[in-house]
Amino acid sequence: MMLSLYPIAAVLVVVVLAILLASFKVLREYQRGVVFLFGRFQAVKGPGIIVLIPVAQQMVRIDLRTIVMDVPPQDVISRDNVPVKVNAVILFRVIDPEKAVIQVQDAREATSQLAQTTLRSVLGQHELDEMLSERDRLNRDIQAILDQHTDAWGIKVSNVEIKQVDLDEGMIRAIARQAEAERQRRAKIINAEGEQQAAQKLMEAAQTMMQQPQSIQLRYLQTLVEIAGDKSSTIAFPLPLDLIEPLLGRARGEPAGRAPPAP
Secondary structure, eight states: OHHHHHHHHHHHHHHHHHHHHHHEEEEOTTEEEEEEETTEEEEEEOSEEEEOOTTTEEEEEEEOSOEEEEEEEEEEEOTTSOEEEEEEEEEEEESOHHHHHHTOSOHHHHHHHHHHHHHHHHHTTSOHHHHHHOHHHHHHHHHHHHHHHHGGGTEEEEEEEEEEEEOOHHHHHHHHHHHHHHHHHHHHHHHHHHHHHHHHHHHHHHHHHHHOHHHHHHHHHHHHHHHHTSSOSOOOOOOOHHHHHHHHHHHTTOOTTOOOOOO
């Protein structure tokens, strides 16, 4: 009779050891365990070794590391009625394991769906030029909205980055034509401003020469020197009367500085 009890005792010992081993849980540094006692929340434990009462206590593991999530391409209609496809990447992590388990069924899926709807909603309020040139501001706006909504789930959205804005071929050609027209407009404006400044400087130079008549003659002589430096063999230029009159007066025997008689 005693020999027949040994197998039963051995089985009981094995079962007890298995239950005891199953009650020990090891949580890593980046993990936390949300412990429930008969279905009611009890505590958040970890990291390290956690001992659970079999049957009475259950534990849900939560990873606290930052999660990188790709938001699939979303069809967005901009405020100026341009259809585009936009995808993004979101970085978030769990900061409150209790809320992440109790307040939402699947924190990762909920964050993904919320990110998709928020991306379409925010970008739809802006024009295409803003999507292409002001991504930093749009990233901050999306991140603030997501962080506000996920706070109730114990999730912190740390960063949002718009990866790519895809356009169809027709829209790309239209944008290229618009950019070319803008460059031509700027070139014409710069050219007109340059001519305006040059005319202003010429006017100031003319006013200065009018106050000093000798400067006009010096400028005339300088122009002759510049012309003489060219390779042309024949040069025709007008001779100012201010330079000829003193020579004619000397030829007629008139004293220097005396004006010739009026005819």
